[in-house]
Amino acid sequence: MPRYALKIEYDGTPFAGWQRQADRHSVQEAVEMALKKLEADAPGIGAAGRTDAGVHATGQVAHCDLKKDWDPFRLSEALNFHLKPDPVAILAAAQVPEDFHARFSANERRYLFRVVNRRAPLVLERHRAWQVLNPLDADRMRAAAAELVGHHDFTTFRSSICQAASPVKTLDEISIEEVPIPHGVEFRFRLRARSFLHNQVRSIVGTLERAGAGSWAPEDVRVALEARDRAACGPVAPPHGLYLTAVGYPSDPFA
Numbered sequence: 001m002p003r004y005a006l007k008i009e010y011d012g013t014p015f016a017g018w019q020r021q022a023d024r025h026s027v028q029e030a031v032e033m034a035l036k037k038l039e040a041d042a043p044g045i046g047a048a049g050r051t052d053a054g055v056h057a058t059g060q061v062a063h064c065d066l067k068k069d070w071d072p073f074r075l076s077e078a079l080n081f082h083l084k085p086d087p088v089a090i091l092a093a094a095q096v097p098e099d100f101h102a103r104f105s106a107n108e109r110r111y112l113f114r115v116v117n118r119r120a121p122l123v124l125e126r127h128r129a130w131q132v133l134n135p136l137d138a139d140r141m142r143a144a145a146a147e148l149v150g151h152h153d154f155t156t157f158r159s160s161i162c163q164a165a166s167p168v169k170t171l172d173e174i175s176i177e178e179v180p181i182p183h184g185v186e187f188r189f190r191l192r193a194r195s196f197l198h199n200q201v202r203s204i205v206g207t208l209e210r211a212g213a214g215s216w217a218p219e220d221v222r223v224a225l226e227a228r229d230r231a232a233c234g235p236v237a238p239p240h241g242l243y244l245t246a247v248g249y250p251s252d253p254f255a
């Protein structure tokens with residue numbers, strides 16, 4: 001049974017998250033329903049990351065097994081036809097070895113979090129970015145972010161319902177890009193690691209926002225990290241600013 005990797009883009013606004021749920025529509029369900037239009041007995045799929053409700057993706061990866069030996073381009077075209085009108089697109093498909101696993105074969109994940117800093121309400125981007133009204137200082141946020149890069153116990157920055165066996169992770173990079181926009185500025189937080197804890201990115205960005213606003217000193221972020229206590233975390237940023245942008249593998253299946 002051939003196995004295929006799918007690179008997926010989606011707007012998370014109308015979904016209850018990636019993972020299939022009994023009573024709410026999910027991205028996984030949308031893709032699996034499209035697959036069943038091609039092969040009625042197509043089994044379930046696995047993904048690199050279980051994004052939460054409202055979280056978007058421009059580079060999610062999933063794998064599926066099909067009976068037919070599909071041309072990857074025709075497979076992506078057929079799935080995109082059957083995914084309508086859900087805001088989900090298959091950007092690419094590739095046949096992969098049968099031991100490829102979208103989650104367990106991955107060695108890197110990249111996220112983007114968008115913060116728009118302006119007074120006027122967001123209209124076109126209101127489900128695509130977190131709007132912060134008061135000015136933020138990029139240098140203060142970068143200094144605070146530097147306290148989190150590296151190998152740490154991230155208990156403070158993970159959800160209380162996180163199911164990971166250990167809170168210890170290596171955060172390889174946090175960069176903060178400052179992009180001028182009409183009547184404001186957009187801050188683009190980019191985070192890279194082999195894997196992340198549940199709500200880790202949103203917890204980090206929400207805490208860094210406090211540093212940028214002047215409510216926290218950069219060294220307060222280090223104190224919060226060392227506390228290893230969820231209560232020491234800053235506010236959790238909302239889901240709609242978050243994007244899963246890329247998943248890395250030892251060998252790129254879409255190259």
